[in-house]
Amino acid sequence: MSRIQLLLFGFFLATSFILLILNQNIDIYLTNRLSQILLFPLRVISDYLQYLHVSQKKIDYLESELSKIQCENHFLRYQLILSNSKDTIPFLNLKMVKAIIIGRDPTNFNGFLYINKGTKDGLCVNNPVIIQDKLIGRIKSVSENTAIVETIENDGFAVSGMDSRTGVFGIVKKNKELSFEYIKHNDEVYCGDSVYTSGLSEKFPRGILIGTICEVKKTDDLFFKKVLIQPAVRINKLYYAYVIY
Numbered sequence: 001m002s003r004i005q006l007l008l009f010g011f012f013l014a015t016s017f018i019l020l021i022l023n024q025n026i027d028i029y030l031t032n033r034l035s036q037i038l039l040f041p042l043r044v045i046s047d048y049l050q051y052l053h054v055s056q057k058k059i060d061y062l063e064s065e066l067s068k069i070q071c072e073n074h075f076l077r078y079q080l081i082l083s084n085s086k087d088t089i090p091f092l093n094l095k096m097v098k099a100i101i102i103g104r105d106p107t108n109f110n111g112f113l114y115i116n117k118g119t120k121d122g123l124c125v126n127n128p129v130i131i132q133d134k135l136i137g138r139i140k141s142v143s144e145n146t147a148i149v150e151t152i153e154n155d156g157f158a159v160s161g162m163d164s165r166t167g168v169f170g171i172v173k174k175n176k177e178l179s180f181e182y183i184k185h186n187d188e189v190y191c192g193d194s195v196y197t198s199g200l201s202e203k204f205p206r207g208i209l210i211g212t213i214c215e216v217k218k219t220d221d222l223f224f225k226k227v228l229i230q231p232a233v234r235i236n237k238l239y240y241a242y243v244i245y
Contacts, residue, residue: 060098063242066132094205096242097121099129102146110235111154113137117243118145126203128244134232135159135197135208136241147243152178152210153235161210162198163189169198172210172229180213180227187225189213195229205244 103114117123119142127139129149137151150157152174161172161180166188171181172195183189193213199206215228 063098095122095245097123097245098240098242099147100240101238108154111151112140113149113151113235113238113241115147115149115241115243116145118143118147120144122245123147123243124245128197128204128208129241130208130244131233131238131241133207133209135204135210136233136235136238138203139243149241151235152231152233159204159210160198160200161195162206163213164194164196165190166193169200170227178211178229178231180229181224183225183227184223185218185225189216189227191216 097117099115099117101113102116104110105112105114113136115129123139123142125139125142129136129138129151135152137149137154137157140148140150142148152159152172155174155176158171158173160169162169163180168183168187168189170183173179173181180189180195191213195210195213197204197206197208197210209232211229211231213227214230215226217226219226
């Protein structure tokens with residue numbers, strides 16, 4: 001083989017080797033670009049889902065803080081109502097947990113609710129259950145991961161209450177109708193007055209809105225008149241709640 005042939009052979013061999021390397025690099029480049037294009041929608045969806053997760057946590061936190069502020073606001077209103085007496089209202093540092101309503105009692109649809117929080121979240125029997133500053137009911141029974149809420153719509157439910165305008169105390173009780181019981185004939189309560197938890201029992205802190213007086217009637221009873229309350233909460237429209245613990 002002549003010198004020129006050797007040179008030509010070496011040239012073509014080197015050229016082929018260089019082209020082979022360049023072709024591999026081009027394949028790698030094209031593969032990387034193609035994978036970036038194909039994976040781009042997945043990255044966008046992943047980032048969006050992460051954003052939604054963070055946003056929902058922030059919404060839950062803000063809702064919890066709003067409920068606390070609304071309850072504290074009503075506690076301060078009670079301080080004004082009772083400012084001329086020796087009774088004072090302690091400032092409560094409320095702890096709340098948001099719970100999703102996961103079921104209802106089919107035989108008593110608005111009487112009992114099932115929520116997705118339990119003892120592992122700090123809940124126990126008789127914890128008050130609210131939405132914003134309004135009373136829903138109390139924890140009736142609790143397991144590790146779930147709990148049953150007895151609402152103000154269940155017959156037999158009772159809580160001590162107070163007319164926020166006049167300071168008249170009584171018992172709010174559900175017996176087919178939600179009534180404000182043990183209100184004397186000469187007690188000043190009127191339609192439109194708001195009734196709040198009085199704090200006379202250990203189950204419910206003072207200042208949670210129960211409802212509004214919608215009817216006042218004289219009765220044949222020797223001591224008491226009939227007072228009916230429109231609940232502040234529509235139980236059949238709830239899908240979440242807050243538990244005070």
